[in-house]
Amino acid sequence: MQQPITVLGAGSYGTALAIAFSRNGFPTLLWGHNPDECARLADERKNTRFLPDIAFPDALEIVADLESAVKKSRDLLIVVPSHVFGDVLKQIQPFLRADQRIAWATKGLERDRGRLLQSVVEETLGKSYPLAVLSGPTFAKELAAGLPTAIALASNNDTFAQELQARIHCSKHFRVYLNQDMIGVQLGGAIKNVIAIAAGMSDGLGFGANARTALITRGLAEISRLGVSLGANPQTFMGMSGLGDLVLTCTDNQSRNRRFGLALGQGVSAQDAINQIGQVVEGYYNTKETMALAQRQGVEMPITEQIYAALFHGKKPQEMATALLGRDRKGE
Numbered sequence: 001m002q003q004p005i006t007v008l009g010a011g012s013y014g015t016a017l018a019i020a021f022s023r024n025g026f027p028t029l030l031w032g033h034n035p036d037e038c039a040r041l042a043d044e045r046k047n048t049r050f051l052p053d054i055a056f057p058d059a060l061e062i063v064a065d066l067e068s069a070v071k072k073s074r075d076l077l078i079v080v081p082s083h084v085f086g087d088v089l090k091q092i093q094p095f096l097r098a099d100q101r102i103a104w105a106t107k108g109l110e111r112d113r114g115r116l117l118q119s120v121v122e123e124t125l126g127k128s129y130p131l132a133v134l135s136g137p138t139f140a141k142e143l144a145a146g147l148p149t150a151i152a153l154a155s156n157n158d159t160f161a162q163e164l165q166a167r168i169h170c171s172k173h174f175r176v177y178l179n180q181d182m183i184g185v186q187l188g189g190a191i192k193n194v195i196a197i198a199a200g201m202s203d204g205l206g207f208g209a210n211a212r213t214a215l216i217t218r219g220l221a222e223i224s225r226l227g228v229s230l231g232a233n234p235q236t237f238m239g240m241s242g243l244g245d246l247v248l249t250c251t252d253n254q255s256r257n258r259r260f261g262l263a264l265g266q267g268v269s270a271q272d273a274i275n276q277i278g279q280v281v282e283g284y285y286n287t288k289e290t291m292a293l294a295q296r297q298g299v300e301m302p303i304t305e306q307i308y309a310a311l312f313h314g315k316k317p318q319e320m321a322t323a324l325l326g327r328d329r330k331g332e
């Protein structure tokens, strides 16, 4: 009998990944923290709020009780926003089995302390569980709709990596690339959100394709510098969780981080922009943490610095552009 997988987090992406597993025929449990929402998902057999056109495959079961969601599967995939990631780990801890394997597709850094999520998992749950992270250019709606998509998967355990890859990879529309670099794969997915806010702001200010592309390119340089300082392989940032996700998020309006930046560039306040979007904007939460991490590592991140100044010190978008363009001349 096939082993089930439990997806924890029934937002747009958790639901899309649960659909991807169950569409491949694997028994998949999907847990959300709101019992009313779970009842609605179970009743309607679709996520009307986030993915209204996609019916759940038969292999997808909604589970409102966290204890049974955790206990029924050896493999867990956590897909909640980064600011509640640590809380969810604490909630699942009492229910964990000794043979559990834990993956996540959350893109972000630890709330307040700004560490990689792997450190949070290891600190909260110990170092005995095989771990894996999924990250790459994957808008939930396109993935759920079965449009061609590719992603990176990194793990500290080869067997877990291969088994997870085999379950979610689908030769018709979902390519899953294995990557050995857990640090780089986590970092690329987290920091691209901040750069996407910058690209959105640039477009919101009315700048053109040159400016957007310069931000993507220099943003990639920032991400790579920070990643290398943490021990990542620079090559990772040329892959799905680096360049891939950065281009996707900086250029397409499905991205909430980009739309957030667009609104800021057009003069909308951060709070109004967040309210208008009505979903998680990871870069908003993670800019502060990224700044803290860069400072700890002694890494220069000029674009991130400007986004931080705009979000938390009221710097105007036009002043940010002037500050970036007016930096000292330097080599590439």
Ligand SMILES: NC(=O)c1ccc[n+]([C@@H]2O[C@H](COP(=O)([O-])OP(=O)(O)OC[C@H]3O[C@@H](n4cnc5c(N)ncnc54)[C@H](O)[C@@H]3O)[C@@H](O)[C@H]2O)c1
Residues within 6 Å of the ligand: 009, 010, 011, 012, 013, 014, 032, 033, 034, 050, 079, 080, 081, 082, 084, 087, 088, 105, 106, 107, 108, 138, 139, 140, 141, 278, 279, 280, 282
């Ligand atoms: N949506 C995408 O296209 C996409 C793609 C790749 C990665 N991601 C990442 O996936 C993660 C989840 O994002 P999303 O897009 O699914 O968010 P979303 O805004 O669609 O939904 C957020 C979900 O989090 C749930 N939530 C809120 N507080 C919670 C708590 N305390 N415990 C458990 N669940 C809680 C909400 O009920 C909601 O279902 C983020 O890190 C995001 O960057 C999203």
Ligand SMILES: O=P(O)(O)OC[C@H](O)CO
Residues within 6 Å of the ligand: 107, 136, 137, 138, 139, 193, 196, 245, 248, 249, 254, 255, 256, 257, 258, 280, 281, 282
């Ligand atoms: O909507 P965003 O900006 O959170 O981006 C979603 C995904 O991370 C894209 O890969």
